[in-house]
Amino acid sequence: MVIKALIFDFDGLLMDTETTLLDSWRAEWTRHGLRLDESTFFADHGGDTTDDQYALLAAAAGPGFDRAASHARRTAYRNERHRSLGLTAGMADWLREAEGLGLRLAVASSSRREWVAGHLARTGDLARFEVLACGDEVAGHKPDPAVYRLALDRLGLPPEAAVAFEDTPHGVSAAVAAGLRCVAIPNLYAHNARFGQATKLLQSAADCTLATLLADLEAAT
Incomplete structure (x- = not known):
């Protein structure tokens, strides 16, 4: 799909x-x-x-x-x-590229909605996201897949039509349990060896264009 x-x-x-x-x-x-x-x-x-x-x-x-x-x-x-914290390396380019490709954007976070929305509003990126699904809206936190299922429900899409992006092993587990392909970009405190469930592993969003990444994912299915 x-x-x-x-x-x-x-x-x-x-x-x-x-x-x-x-x-x-x-x-x-x-x-x-x-x-x-x-x-x-x-x-x-x-x-x-x-x-x-x-x-x-x-x-x-x-x-x-x-x-x-x-x-x-x-x-x-x-x-x-x-106050001066922005998006991680390469992520702003990915978001702009996603909009140009006509892709819908969502967040699935174990954090509170107020926290997520506040930071994205501060950087001017909140309007890019059609859907926010947050930890204060579900009963279970990652690796429980509930927040990803909520995001998919709000998007009105099956998991096959979306890709998740995560920085922790338990986040990847949550995405996979929801039926999603998951690209892992480990944070500074997570070891690469723990991301065996990820569909693809990157070190940074700056490593490649979003179009190239998605083409690789689609070719692998």
Whole structure:
């Protein structure tokens, strides 16, 4: 079936909010004279892990830990970083190219709709996306395929008519479970060896044109 739509993950794929997240937590651990264990920082599932991260920091920092103050500092730090944060390398070109090819665009993210829409509006890219399907609209987070199924339902398309784009192994698993072909562009904190389920693996959206990529996908079916 001809590809009619592209469905993108958000965090780490369209925008590198993973680095700002890690940096904000690293700064808080350092403030308490502690070292964040970065090897276990990123979860193997979508959704919010804030409470878990604060529980770890509070246990390490001891009884004097002030979560409210920590959260205020961390949020302010991250918000400042986000003021100048744009799309990841090559992604703006892909989105423009997709529009020229007449492709429909969607986002399928485990994050809240307010978060996704706010960032895309800030960069002027929100109007490019016909559909947003977000974590606060489904019961399960990736690798649960619910958010991809919601995106397909809102597009009114079968999975064979769309391609997913992901930056994490659990995101790829969610897309594949929804019946989608999935192009993986691993984020800085995900190992390439864990993307065996992906239909195709790239290091960056800048590696090739979107037209070339889609032609390769269609030729392989």
